[in-house]
Amino acid sequence: DSGVTQTPKHLITATGQRVTLRCSPRSGDLSVYWYQQSLDQGLQFLIQYYNGEERAKGNILERFSAQQFPDLHSELNLSSLELGDSALYFCASSAAGTGNIAYEQYFGPGTRLTVT
């Protein structure tokens, strides 16, 4: 158990809908990262938050947004869903922000999103 929790574990929804994925980092970790794992794109970084502020953006679509709350949990919002958004979405946390290469990221169990 990594200490990172994600809910829900599975989500099935229809095209055009909006969903929210939730992540609670390990106790004491200030950084939260979101990754998307799909068959065609592999594991891709989406976005990072550090202590409530956005720190880095990857290949995140405009239809997607995220935030980190004062209690450090984070939510990833996906809207106007398309079939291609079906993927495993991971949240990871680490103690450090940018520039600290030695801190490993601990991954949550992931949320499997299926868009039908």
Add this chain to the structure above:
Amino acid sequence: AQKITQTQPGMFVQEKEAVTLDCTYDTSDQSYGLFWYKQPSSGEMIFLIYQGSYDEQNATEGRYSLNFQKARKSANLVISASQLGDSAMYFCAMRETSGSRLTFGEGTQLTVNP
């Protein structure tokens, strides 16, 4: 831009034997970190081992060791005494000092045969 390449889509090994999973990387940074993660069929990502670019010794964690060859830009994972539970997808990843994100390779599916 940083890039990680894992050229072995699938690998097979007999139980109790050692196996090497290949990883090469490309970066213009002098300071970077290399990571290996294991993803079993259940889906979770499990951190295995870390190697810093300035570390002089190869990293080891139990049955896992990292064969780090900086000049060749390779960071191969060696699993000794393979076990059936080692069957999983293995990802090599890199982090540069310019950011905290991890860049992942395509992964290698390891199958351990009894």
